[in-house]
Amino acid sequence: MRTEDYLNSHCPKGTRNNSLFAAVMSAREDDWSEARIRTELGGKAARDGLSPAEIANTINSAISRPLSPRRPVQDGPDEFLPWDAVICDDGPPSPSCSGIQASASSHEAPSFPDVGTSFDRADFPAFLRALFRPEDIIAYNTDYAVEADGHLHPKGRGVYVRSCENLLTACALDPAPMVVNAKDTAGAWIRLNPMDGKGVADANVVEYRHVLVESDALPVEQQWAVLQRLKVPCATIVHSGGKSLHAAVRIDAGKDRAEYDRRVTQLYQILESHGLCVDRQNRNPSRLSRLPGVTRLGRPQYLLASNVGCPSWDAWMNSIHASDGMPLPESWRDLRRNPPPLAPEIIHGILRKGHKLLLGGPSKAGKSYALIQLAAAIAGGSSWLGHSCALGRVLYVNLEIDRASFVQRVLWVEEHMPFPEENLSVWSLRGRIMTLPDLKSRLVQWLGHQQPFDLIILDPIYKTNEGDENSARDMTIFCNTIESIATDTGSAVAFAHHFSKGQQGAKAAIDRASGSGVFGRDPDAIATLSELEGDDCAGFRLEWTLREFATPQPVSVVFRWPVHRVEKLLSDRRLKGEGGNPNKTTTLDIVNALSFVKGKASVAALAEQLGVTEKTIRNCVNRSEVLMLDHGIVIFQNGKNPYI
Incomplete structure (x- = not known):
């Protein structure tokens, strides 16, 4: 929808978020300032009935989205493709986090899946079956809070006591938004690993099966292509309803948290070496991901695919090692922002x-x-x-x-x-x-x-x-x-x-x-x-x-x-074959001589006992790590002879 059309028409309920989003993208193409967008288009959206939070979130989402390059349509020299047109050509590569093209190589990735007509009923049950067993306890959240800049984030701990079987039974009767009580303003979130039903922290995870892989540095089509090309063992891949995909990657670490952490680090390094900049904040096992089958500002969170790539972590490792295994160059900017952890x-x-x-x-x-x-x-x-x-x-x-x-x-x-x-x-x-x-x-x-x-x-x-x-x-x-x-x-x-x-x-x-x-x-x-x-x-x-x-x-x-x-x-012995004159007197010589000196071991008495000068004794004591001088008397640094 062009900006002029949006301003001159009334948007009915159910289309208001998408219409505002399209109008903002059109306004940006026409070089509107952000202030003008928020004032004029935001005011129009308010008159249509959108809440301040919905308006701020939609405008922020549209402003953060990269504009498609303007390319003339073949039918007319003065016409340009709209912001949401799909451009299928061999234009300039999008920059990846390592500075290397994140393409599908010589093998074409499967076409990018579109949302199904009954995604609200089909996607969530398919998602549950791919990630969980019937007896698993699942944690999800639909409550949200609005930040000062208008962005939304999950609020509270959500629901964390329902089993997978319970949710599947509910899905047979109602669509996903009703099952989880989702709100269109924020969508819904879910944790990718089974929980113990007592909380939602990492300590409540009972098995380390999956990790979230999310990136918004590339268009979702390129993210999809990289995951497909590398055969990443994804249990599910969900469109977030925004500008990223959420992949639940099989880690298969059982109950071993250290192994989970090691595999996650290895996974992120491999993906980044192939041009997919991942959000490393998602590495913890209790991280929330987007729940499919609901909408977010009118845009669907939907399941693109389940059980894609290699069937397990071990199978993927074998596949990776079967290739040349050579990492790609990495940019210092990304390494500096996400330095790999040092080995213990x-x-x-x-x-x-x-x-x-x-x-x-x-x-x-x-x-x-x-x-x-x-x-x-x-x-x-x-x-x-x-x-x-x-x-x-x-x-x-x-x-x-x-x-x-x-x-x-x-x-x-x-x-x-x-x-x-x-x-x-x-x-x-x-x-x-x-x-x-x-x-x-x-x-x-x-x-x-x-x-x-x-x-x-x-x-x-x-x-x-x-x-x-x-x-x-x-x-x-x-x-x-x-x-x-x-x-x-x-x-x-x-x-x-x-x-x-x-x-x-x-x-x-x-x-x-x-x-x-x-x-x-x-x-x-x-x-x-x-x-x-x-x-x-x-x-x-x-x-x-x-x-x-x-x-x-x-x-x-x-x-x-x-x-x-x-x-x-x-400590004052020289190496065999070392150049220079050997030390005439060593610490061991003085220690051995101490037993023959009557009374206090003065420098003079030790020199006489060993037949050397007092200077030689002083030099030897100064080099020693066990002896010291105390008013002309040679004593042990800790006060007593440790060799008796």
Whole structure:
């Protein structure tokens, strides 16, 4: 309806909202200001009998809708298509959230469904059958409040005690608006997951079956095309009566909220990478969606389709993985507005889930014992080499030690670091010749039937390498396979690797691993255990190279069978092979000398006992992490000797 026709005619009840909407769109095409629209057209709508809330909501809806481009009709050079005409051509692409055309690709999507003549009786029952079981409790709401700007939103908790069977029985007698007592001013809303009948919060959801996908960045026809092209497992797709579709996507997470959240994040990322900007506020399981079979300002909320796309989440994942799986570029604007959540830290300040950790060290440095300690620390939520760990589940893939010996090692470590036995699983593969791709295939297949693991340990990694350790190309392929294990499982992956031959003190920590430099640069976290000088202890310097976090200060550790422990006594030891002159006197020398000094351990007495200068003693104490000077007397920082 053109603006002039609207102003000069009376609109009967039942057509007033749609007529006002069309008149506003026509006025916008004629470059009317918003103030003039609200004054003249709003006044006309009031005279026709519309309430202030209905007028404000209709005008807001029309003003927010993008205008169709003006294109000459072929019959006349001075005629233009009206705002609501369907333009079917290959005109310029609509921008998507990633800046990439969200088209139907080479396969045409099914034509956009129109509303049925009996949608008020047919759509709501079909919707219920697609989402719920007869015994499910359903929550819906038809009450609304008007905001200051005229927009409407749900008010209160609505109805949350009726069963699906009860609603279906009522639908057999009456149309949906009567069944749910819907009002044309606002339409109606419904929650997409079954509830417990006690409330409408996330805590009242009894099963995480569906999540709402909604977007208004693209025309509804393009939204429909994207959902169809990607075969998104939609239980239902509903036209909101506005400018968006509401898809109830099958998440199939059962009663596992963490799995629900993980799958929702993955779903949103996939859709956004294909150009569909989703409203991330809809991620919670109790979110309200539009209820089909009712009207909203005269515009139908109707069911476009049910049971479309893949039949389940798992089937969709298999379909996605069967394609190239390559994500599309994303615009920083959208990433900045909706940043993806960071993976949880499993070693605080060191490693996240889905990331990789390399533990490097010389032969017989106790690397396997250190990794068993790591497994115990995660399984028990304790600390590992001075760093606190989150409680989680661990899978230890033992590739080198015979099964009985490995079990005994874990028992020895468990005496020092107890943990719940259900949090550790062991896969012993000594003597089983297996490449890393084969190991990954078997691992992913087995994990598909298990509760997820937070950490997977591969020890030692060289057992699965069939390439040349010194070839950057072979090691890149090898490291990419390790990364794909972390990506596909969502678990952190830790593995041990040996140092090259010779003393390592003169090398940077990142370059001490044997073979190609790829090994020292690919992992997200690298821990190196490098030998310390001196024959009086088996000490190592633990150094970190991190991609995700600030690098912690190096610490000295000693392997006191069967566990490694942080040892501050060795903090002033140098690495074997490190350049420069070695320290003449170390903290350990002074601690040993304390037992031979009578009375207070003065700097002078210790210098005499060790045969060095007082300056040497002072320098050593200043370097020490366990000793300090108190008016010329050497004492322990905590006031007593912790080594007695």
